[in-house]
Amino acid sequence: MGEQERGEIAPRTVVSYWCLNGHETRPSFAAVEQVEPPEHWDCPRCGFPAGQDAANPPAPLRNEPYKTHLAYVKERRSEEDGAALLEEALATLRDRRSGGLATMR
Known part of the structure; x- marks a missing residue:
């Protein structure tokens, strides 16, 4: 049918x-x-x-473990680069805070 x-x-x-x-x-x-x-x-x-070859089946794929954003950043940057970027960001933050308090008074 x-x-x-x-x-x-x-x-x-x-x-x-x-x-x-x-x-x-x-x-x-x-x-x-x-x-x-x-x-x-x-x-x-x-x-x-x-x-399709019974005598030689393919090996399982290797799964990479989950990486955090920090792990990827550490792969691209050295410790010295990270310290320099941190110091630059802290200096910018300190400048903003000191300038922001003076304008509020």
């Missing part, structure tokens, strides 16, 4: 993928001559990447 309503099903091809844990995943793709199935597929059981 479904084929009468929707038409014939497109030809499909099934590709096997294996992850590092040995899980096999077999998604099906439309059999189109110009399009190749993807090289890697995420394993639905463990989340590791899976490849």
Whole structure:
């Protein structure tokens, strides 16, 4: 009944993928001559990447730990640069405060 309503099903091809844990995943793709199935597929059981070579599955991606803004700043600036910037900012703040108190009186 479904084929009468929707038409014939497109030809499909099934590709096997294996992850590092040995899980096999077999998604099906439309059999189109110009399009190749993807090289890697995420394993639905463990989340590791899976490849088409059962003997040589891809290694899991290495996740970098979360870095704070300060960690990124420290990568770009040396301790001396940081001290100079801090001193400059403090001098600006002191100038603003001393000038602000004189105008308020």
